[in-house]
Amino acid sequence: MITAGIDVGALTAKAVVLDFDMDRPLRQTQGRPLGRCLMPTGASPEQAGGAVLVGALEEAGLEADAVQASVGTGYGRGAVQGVDWRITEISCHARGAWHLMPDARTVIDLGGQDAKAICLDEAGWPLDFEMNDRCAAGTGRFLEVMAAALDVELEELAALAAGAETTATLSSTCTVFAESEVISLLAESRDVAEIAAGLCETIAQRTLQMTNRLQVRPEVVLCGGVALNAGVHRAMERALDMRIVVPPEPQLVGALGAAILAGERAA
Ligand SMILES: Nc1ncnc2c1ncn2[C@@H]1O[C@H](COP(=O)(O)OP(=O)(O)OP(=O)(O)O)[C@@H](O)[C@H]1O
Ligand SMILES: [Mg+2]
Numbered sequence: 534m535i536t537a538g539i540d541v542g543a544l545t546a547k548a549v550v551l552d553f554d555m556d557r558p559l560r561q562t563q564g565r566p567l568g569r570c571l572m573p574t575g576a577s578p579e580q581a582g583g584a585v586l587v588g589a590l591e592e593a594g595l596e597a598d599a600v601q602a603s604v605g606t607g608y609g610r611g612a613v614q615g616v617d618w619r620i621t622e623i624s625c626h627a628r629g630a631w632h633l634m635p636d637a638r639t640v641i642d643l644g645g646q647d648a649k650a651i652c653l654d655e656a657g658w659p660l661d662f663e664m665n666d667r668c669a670a671g672t673g674r675f676l677e678v679m680a681a682a683l684d685v686e687l688e689e690l691a692a693l694a695a696g697a698e699t700t701a702t703l704s705s706t707c708t709v710f711a712e713s714e715v716i717s718l719l720a721e722s723r724d725v726a727e728i729a730a731g732l733c734e735t736i737a738q739r740t741l742q743m744t745n746r747l748q749v750r751p752e753v754v755l756c757g758g759v760a761l762n763a764g765v766h767r768a769m770e771r772a773l774d775m776r777i778v779v780p781p782e783p784q785l786v787g788a789l790g791a792a793i794l795a796g797e798r799a800a
Contacts, residue, residue, distance in 0.1 A: 534601045534796055534799060535552060535600050535601050536601065536603065536795040537551075537589065537602075537603040537616075537791075538551075538604050538788040538789060538791025539607075539613050540788040541581055541582045541585075541606075541610060541612065541613055542574060542644055543607075543608045543609075543645045543674075544573065544574060544645025544674070545572065545645065546571070546573070546585045546609070547570070547585060547787065547788040548568075548570050548585035548589035549568070549589060549785055549789045549791070550567045550568040550590060550592075550600070551792040551793070551796065553793065553795070555797070555800045566593075566792070567593035568594075569592060569785055570588025570591075570592065571585065571785070577612075578608075578613070579613065582614065586600075586603075601799060602799035603615070603618075604616060604617065604791040604798075605619045605620075606619070606620050606621065606622050606791045607787060608646065617795065617799070622642070623649065623659050623662050624790070624794065625790035625791045626640050626649065626756060626790055627651050627659045627790065628657060628789075629787060629789035629790025630653075630780070631656075632657070633754070633780045633789070636752040637657070637778075638750040639652055639653065639749045639750055639751070639752075640753075640786075641744070641754070641756070641757075641769070641777075642786070643671070643673065643740065643765070644672060644757040645673040645677075645758060646673070647664060648671045648672055649662060649664045649665075650663050650664075650744045652748060652750070661748075663743050665739075668707065668708065670706040670707055671736050671740055673758050675708050676762065679712065682715045682716055682719075683715065683725055683729065685725065687762075690729045690762060691762045691763040693726045693729035693764075694726065694729040695763070695764060696726045697726040698727070700730040700731050700734050701727040701731035703734075706738075711732075715732075730764065732764075733762065733765045733767070736759065736765050736768065736769075737768035737769045740769060741772040741773060749773060749775070751775055752778055753775055754777070754779075754786075755778070756784070757784060757787075760784075
């Protein structure tokens, strides 16, 4: 069965097209989508959702009518047209991460605008979760603002942080105040690498606070676009004092889970 998952996030829209078969070991097949696509959400979640599905179908070499079941998820899921079901990001990230890593018991999704930690049971269903969707602190947007303040590319932050001899302490978690702090540190000629390391540490500490109430059990899977930042990955491992796994293409985990849930619901 051809299924599609469309995850319209606050910053990026993602789609995954799968050849779903309930009877085959899922993670051997679903781990390798037939097609996937990622683009900025922009001003229209509706258009972005449609466009990423077209992109993923193109990569799969399929026409739109080939899709037999579909799920929309993410912040913009209400605007996605033509899907069979709309399911929360919590469920979709849990499903996607568990299928990539059956030992996963905690999933941390650091997206562009929110951060979530989800506890899973042994079958990969969410038991409990915590979410920060009230401010940009601890999210990708925070890092984007700080990269701009440092005048470096977002992708450079991790390499810079890795080269730092010490870690600058940033006392503000608020994006606006932290940006002022970064500007002050630059004015004091503080090394950019040390500030980059401090920013990764800030994200890790903020995420650690978010998980306080939860029981964080291994394996811990880190996904969402911020998982591409190796500096944050390492800082998170230090903060939790646990090994954390980042799957290949961590930004697509929610869309993958959506495509899997579409297959499971339709089967
Ligand atoms: N190569 C990269 N290196 C570091 N960070 C990256 C990279 N690519 C993307 N990001 C980060 O990923 C973030 C977007 O992540 P993602 O696509 O998971 O967010 P989203 O799903 O749109 O947001 P949300 O889940 O909050 O609605 C960007 O803000 C950026 O910080
Ligand atoms: Mg997201």
